[in-house]
Amino acid sequence: MSKNKLIETAINIRKRAYVPYSKFPVGAALITVSGKIYTGCNIENASYPVSCCAERVAIFKAVADGEREFKEMAVAADTARPVPPCGACRQVMSEFFKPTMTIHLTNLNSEVKTVTMEELLPFSFQQTDLPVI
Ligand SMILES: O=c1ccn([C@H]2C[C@H](O)[C@@H](CO)O2)c(=O)[nH]1
Ligand SMILES: [Zn+2]
Numbered sequence: 335m336s337k338n339k340l341i342e343t344a345i346n347i348r349k350r351a352y353v354p355y356s357k358f359p360v361g362a363a364l365i366t367v368s369g370k371i372y373t374g375c376n377i378e379n380a381s382y383p384v385s386c387c388a389e390r391v392a393i394f395k396a397v398a399d400g401e402r403e404f405k406e407m408a409v410a411a412d413t414a415r416p417v418p419p420c421g422a423c424r425q426v427m428s429e430f431f432k433p434t435m436t437i438h439l440t441n442l443n444s445e446v447k448t449v450t451m452e453e454l455l456p457f458s459f460q461q462t463d464l465p466v467i
Contacts, residue, residue: 416447
């Protein structure tokens with residue numbers, strides 16, 4: 335799938351967002367190395383902190399489906415600048431995405447900021463930082 339199609343998919347899945355509290359729908363689309371597409375939207379909760387962002391929904395759907403190798407991601411929201419993923423999502427991305435993997439951050443004005451995982455979360459805490467037990 336092309337970069338533009340992936341972005342279009344991220345924009346479209348915003349329609350499924352469950353956002354009664356923030357009224358701020360976000361969409362994400364993820365391509366696996368095997369060529370499958372996983373989408374995610376944000377899903378909020380009356381207990382606000384239990385809400386989950388679009389990016390993590392897409393990654394968790396893919397991982398639950400047996401996928402662990404990813405190629406490219408797009409994230410879309412109606413923001414003034416290309417939407418910056420939150421810190422929790424950056425950490426989850428860094429668990430599964432290689433440092434060179436590209437993430438297209440976009441908004442509804444067709445502004446796209448393409449970053450690598452390493453640019454999005456440098457010096458991230460990794461499995462290899464844990465002591466060997
Ligand atoms: O990159 C982002 C930023 C925010 N949100 C969600 C979390 C919450 O539901 C709403 C407002 O923060 O947007 C995402 O899904 N992804
Ligand atoms: Zn997030």
